[in-house]
Amino acid sequence: MELAKYNIDIAALCETRFLESGSLNDLDGWSGKHKGERREAGVGFPIQMDIVTKLTKSPRPVSDRIMTMRLPLSKDNFATIISVYAPTMFHPDENKEAFYNRLASVLSGIPRTNKLLLI
Template sequence: MPRPVSDRIMTMRLPLSKDNFATIISVYDKHPTMTNPDENKEAFYQQLASVLSGISRTDKLLLIGDFNARIGRENDKWPLVMGKHGIGKCNSNGELLLALCSEFELIVTNTMSSRRMTARRPGCILVPDTGI
């Protein structure tokens, strides 16, 4: 059953087998966060971090959404978080997103392949690094 956390964050925990679960966190920012004050952005990421902290480490995790963030293509600072196939230049929202990913051992998967996401498939999918 979907569980709203706020008007921008929703979670859903799905059983996969007897003792295995997947948690999906859907994030959508209907307001342009680049124009929001820094304290609003930080409050959003603190709330998202709180949600992530409450997810069982054994759950498969998908964090999907529109973060209004550009993480750029420079992965030297974030090699465990992003691949070499980002686009554009990193913005302040991208820095916040990358820091969150680093804290929770998440990977921006659409930067791991040179195959670009199309306009019909916006956002990014972040998954825990399972060592695979």
């Protein structure tokens, strides 16, 4: 309701902790963790329903800190939106390095012709 109030079509959220996969419409949310797994972080995309119907694939959770969404702009043009929630300075260096390695892997897989939004 808050997004509609401010006329926002897509937002990138961090620190979400919804269970499994689904949509905010049915209160499940899109998350990178499964039921029973510990949730210390999370990212997600609340999206207006008219945009959801245009998606060829659901947003893809890469991890609890990285999620991607490919949005069609026109016939052969796409935008890739990546929602990230980087580990803070209090996390071990190994966690931070693993996060940035995974993000680099995701970025390398995006076609150069796509518009890219890293949020």
